Amino acid sequence: MIKTLQELLNDKIAIGIIGKTHGLDGELKLHPFTNVPEIIESLTEVVLYNEKNKVFLLAKIVDMRLGNGVYLIKIQGIENIENAKKLSGSKVYIDKSELPPIDKNEYYFYEILDSQVFDEKGNYLGKVDEILQTGSNDVLVINKNAENEILIPVIKDYIITIDKTNKTIVVKIPEWLD
Template identity: 50%
Template sequence: MIRTIQDLLNERVAIGKIVNTHGLKGEVKFFPYTNSEEIVKNLSSVVLYNSEKKAFYNLTVESVRRMNKLFLIRFKSIDTIEAAERIKGCEVFIKYEELPKLSEDEYYFYEILDCDVFYESGENVGKVVDIIETGSNDVLVVRKKKKETLIPMTKDCIVEIDKGAKKIIAKEMEWI
């Protein structure tokens, strides 16, 4: 049973946020953090967390449908706009095991964030604090103290990713 935010983060991953209500019968608008429609469409049992109220809600998903860039979700025990209003702003968490398996060269952002990054020489570049999606490839935002380094996630720049050890080895690029 989840009692603290640490329990939640150890067992589950955030996949999106409830941003508003929709209609009068308890449906909510859901903004996904993932670009995988499969993850959202297959939701069944979720934990919602409201960081302002420090409240957890264990809910069962009744239906999911797409609405432009958002999804509309109906939960079994939420059937009025007032009930839906109470979960507005909550992040939605699923178990890590419920994420689709990836090939070896693919990753989820949570696996890369907070990784230590080193150049091949052994120099510590810093920690991954953000990932920018550019369309052609992702770019790591690596921070050490107040210095930020941007490293493209390409085969030319990344030598090795050890997700288990939270460590990335990158080539030191000489920019012209």
């Protein structure tokens, strides 16, 4: 039975992207999408998907080390630079069930991206298109239309509720937006 892209990636989450090769022996640079090193450092089997080439690969990571802010990985069966180059640009997916458990008041980005956002009065503000990491706190980028972008800091003063199950967020409008 042939599976669709959606079926193959069902219950999977992209946690990084394969960059350029490193050296001549098939090592690759892995640029993580997460700031939780345990997710990357515990990788053993992953699904690689190259959107440009429409190629899937179930890959076994046999070696990993950190170098200059990126992870250098070795994939079983990739022994030279020519084969490694074919994987460049592939997104790295794992099963969502492999993510470490988090506290009730924490979230993974994928859980709140595309959430519908409302103010305290129930007015629809838009959906979460992006989450910016500023160092001190995350910032929700909310878009209702192309010309109307709202930035809401993810701090207790402005976030009333985050319902990950129903993908809805209720916020207090910051005073600078009133």
